[in-house]
Amino acid sequence: MASREDALRGAMVAFDSGAFEHRLAGLVAIPSTSQEPERAPELERYLREGLEPWLRRMGFAVELHPNDVAGAGPILLAERLEDPSLPRVVTYGHGDTVRSMEGEWGAGRTPWALRREGDRWYGRGSADNKGQHAINLFALEQVLAARGGRLGASVRLVLEMGEERGSPGLRDFVTRHAARLASDVFIASDGPRVSPGMPTLAAGSRGNYHFDLVVRARASEVHSGHWGGLTTDPALVLGHTLASIADRHGRVLVRGWLPGGGAPLPGAVRAMLAGCPVDPGTDAAAIEPGWGEPDLTAAEKLYAWNSLIVLSQLSGRPEAPVNAVAPWARAHCQIRYTPDTDPDVFMPALRRHLDAAGFADVLIENARIGMPGSATSLDDPWLLWAADSMRRTLDGRLQLIPATSGGMPGDVFADLLGTPLVWVPHGHNGCQQHGPDEHLLVGVAREGVAAFTGLWWDLGQPASGQSRRCPSLRDARHA
DSSP states (O other): OOOHHHHHHHHHHHHHTTHHHHHHHHHHTSOOBSSSGGGHHHHHHIIIIIIHHHHHHTTOEEEEEOOSSTTOOOEEEEEEOOOTTSOEEEEEEEOOBSOOOTTOSOTTOOTTSOEEETTEEESTTTTTTHHHHHHHHHHHHHHHHHTTTOOSSEEEEEEESOGGGTOTTHHHHHHHTHHHHOOSEEEEOOSBOSBTTBOEEESEEOEEEEEEEEEEOOSSOEEHHHHTTTSOOHHHHHHHHHHHHBOTTOOBOOGGGSGGGGOOOOHHHHHHHTTOOOOOOOTTOOOOTTSSSTTOOHHHHHHHSOEEEEEEEEESOTTSOOSEEOSEEEEEEEEEEOTTSOGGGHHHHHHHHHHHTTOTTOEEEEEEEEEOOEEOOTTOHHHHHHHHHHHHHTTTOOEEESSBSSOOTHHHHHHHHOOOEEEOOOBOTTSOTTSTTOEEEHHHHHHHHHHHHHHHHHHTSOOTTSOTTSOOHHHHHHO
8 A cells, every 4th residue: 555655756756757747838828817808718718628627537526617797707616525524625726817918928938838947937827826726636636646546535626717806706606505615624725935945834815905095176187387386286195195104114104904903913923933034036026124014024024914005196197297286196005914904994094094194185985805814723723734744745844824925715715614724825926926927936836746745645544533524733733
């Protein structure tokens, strides 16, 4: 009978043979962007041609469901069911990508053809999210082969084709199929590691909240020579408004927005993130120690704190400036927030702040959650079980974080299924996932296959003296 070590060796041999690269190349070749309407037929093709045959060979029953939201891509539901007394896991991915940005990629690269250069595989979706769910499914395939076609657990896969448009219809779909999708744990991959060389396990993901700040002074422009210095310039008022919300170095001044109302981070979180590396990024951006909340490390700012970003500002006619005082100014703002922050506090706290600072005439409009934050307790048995499994596979190397920096739809599964969340990201901050030259690191993909081979194997291993459906804290820590 094969052992865990046999399964890991087999997975690495399969990866090194080029089998994974071939699989990923086939997925990248399908131009399944949800942000280019003319590519809409490719969304279903990705599921029918890219995934369905592969899943069926692994023993999954596969269904494609139309989306309840008009114009949104279909959703795949695949089930591989064994004995109902065994652990049940629900996993997730998205096969849609951002727009291709054809013509903006580096020399010799094109978005819909996988190209290897050194330790990088270039191609749209290679990191977000085709490569990530392909890693997990490829590892599952290796474990099934090692165990003679039996896993020792049941797996359900939900794969959507609209995440890059905000996951329209996903919550409705999971609501409708909640009884069928009932599982013990959610395990999936998206987003970046803390750094390319550090395997990462995240208990959740930060949310994002959007709102507009608007200054309206009059119905139309007025001559800048005749009225400049006499009447309100909305752009100046807006600038001062923003300066009252965050200082010159990006420190949030509306303290009610922050975790714990701006209180120091809990000692457990600081201990978890002590020494946590942070990917330095690319030439397009760099970590600036003086930016953001003082006295926090880069990891604490990114994974355990809230930030304000001004996504756009507009006043006047920037495409053709005229000698006039503009009638209005608008800024579209975003708060990236930790899962333990209640987003319902944001706008009341902002309104109080603006009124107290003398900006009662500044309007708040279009306030909404973009993607909710979601997270599992850091002492959850399943999270500790996954951490133990990954450490065993990866020679003890693992960074646990309370939440990934970006948004992911884990809230749908946590809210509707009650599952703990286990995220194992395979990307990195410099992968350029929403720009040209998106890429997946070959070494990270290989480690990801190893990590998930271990996770799938351990999921199917009996826990002596314990219910297979719910590992105890003791077993999770000391398995």
